[in-house]
Amino acid sequence: MKILLLEPYFTGSHKAWAEGYQSNSSHEIKIISLPGQFWKWRMHGGAITIAKEFLQSDFIPDLIIATDMLDLTTFVSLTKSETADIPTVLYFHENQITYPWSSLDRDVIEKRDIHYGFINISSALAADHVLFNSAYHLESFLSGATNVLKHFPDYQELDSINEIQSKSEILYLGMDLLQFDSYKEEKKGEPIIVWNHRWEYDKNPEPFFHLLYRLQDENYAFQIVILGENFQSTPNIFDEAKERLKDRIIHYGYCKDFKEYARWLWKADILPVTSNQDFFGVSIMEAIYCGVYPILPKRLTYPELLPNEWHHNHLYDNEDGLYELVKLRIKDMKENRTSLNRDWIHKFDWKSMGGEYDKLFNSYI
Numbered sequence: 085m086k087i088l089l090l091e092p093y094f095t096g097s098h099k100a101w102a103e104g105y106q107s108n109s110s111h112e113i114k115i116i117s118l119p120g121q122f123w124k125w126r127m128h129g130g131a132i133t134i135a136k137e138f139l140q141s142d143f144i145p146d147l148i149i150a151t152d153m154l155d156l157t158t159f160v161s162l163t164k165s166e167t168a169d170i171p172t173v174l175y176f177h178e179n180q181i182t183y184p185w186s187s188l189d190r191d192v193i194e195k196r197d198i199h200y201g202f203i204n205i206s207s208a209l210a211a212d213h214v215l216f217n218s219a220y221h222l223e224s225f226l227s228g229a230t231n232v233l234k235h236f237p238d239y240q241e242l243d244s245i246n247e248i249q250s251k252s253e254i255l256y257l258g259m260d261l262l263q264f265d266s267y268k269e270e271k272k273g274e275p276i277i278v279w280n281h282r283w284e285y286d287k288n289p290e291p292f293f294h295l296l297y298r299l300q301d302e303n304y305a306f307q308i309v310i311l312g313e314n315f316q317s318t319p320n321i322f323d324e325a326k327e328r329l330k331d332r333i334i335h336y337g338y339c340k341d342f343k344e345y346a347r348w349l350w351k352a353d354i355l356p357v358t359s360n361q362d363f364f365g366v367s368i369m370e371a372i373y374c375g376v377y378p379i380l381p382k383r384l385t386y387p388e389l390l391p392n393e394w395h396h397n398h399l400y401d402n403e404d405g406l407y408e409l410v411k412l413r414i415k416d417m418k419e420n421r422t423s424l425n426r427d428w429i430h431k432f433d434w435k436s437m438g439g440e441y442d443k444l445f446n447s448y449i
Contacts, residue, residue, distance in 0.1 A: 095120020108438030258437030
C-alpha cells in the first residue's frame, strides 16, 4: 500500500512520529512536510503549499494521513481531481481547542483563538477516519468542540460532534525507545531529579521548582538535571531556580546531541511532573524507559497510560501528595534503582507499534 503522510509542522515529536512510522512500516510512505515554525500560519496556509507540492508529484497514494496542524478541508478541496476517491485519516497529536493558550497571546487577547479550534473541527468532519493519541485526548476534544460550537449564535450543528465521535479511534504514539539502549549509564551517587520537558507555561514549572525549594530547605540529598527545549518566552522561574538551586544543578539546558540527552536520562532517578497539558507524554515515556521513577498528577492522560498497579505509587492528587511521594523515593533510592519494573513500556516502541499501525490502516482500504 502507498501512504501519503502530510505534516505541516515537521519538527519535534511530529517529525519523530512521521519518520518513525515511515521507517517501521511495511508500506511505502511518502512524507510531504513544511518546517516546524509559525504554527498559526501553518494551520491557515500550509494546506495550500502542501497541496501544490502533491499535485506536482507523481505519487498516487492508496491512503492519505494528515496531522491536526493541517487544514484538511482546504487540502481536499484543492486536490479533489486526484484525491476524491482516496480515504483520508486525520491524526491528532494535539488540538487547538483544549490545548492551554498563553494569556499573553495576541489572538487570545483579541478573542481570535477560537478559529484554530474550528479548523480542527472542520478537518475532523472532512476526514474519513479520525485518530487520537490517547482516550483522554479524544474525550477532551469532543467536550471542547461541543463548547466551541455552542459559542456561535445559530446553526450550531452540535450533531456534527457525534459524527466525529462515530469515526474516531485511539492510536497511541509509536516511539523509538530502543535508540536509548546504546547510551545506558549506571545510576549512582545522590538521587538525581530530572526535568525533561519544554520550558513553557503549559508544562507548569512553578510547582516543580517549588517542590525542589522545599526539599532543599529541609536538607534532603539530591541533585538536579534540567533538560528540554527552551524558547524566547521561557517562564521566569527557570532563571530564578538556576540561581536558588545552583549548588545542586549538575546540568542546565537543552541537549542538542541525542547521545547527551539519553545519558542524562539513564543517570536520572526521579521525574516529578506538574504539567497542565499532555495528550500523551513522549518525554515521560522516554524517561520511564531509561529507568526514571515517574511521579505524575492524577489527571490528563497519565492514569490511562500507566498500568493500574502503578497508580498508587506514581500518581498524586495535589502538591503535598507530590512532595510526599518524592520524599519517599529519595529515602528509598537504592530500592528504586533495582525494583522498577517497566517492561510494559515496550508496547509503545515502533517495533510493536509499526505493525499495529499497518494493521489499522489496511482496514481503511
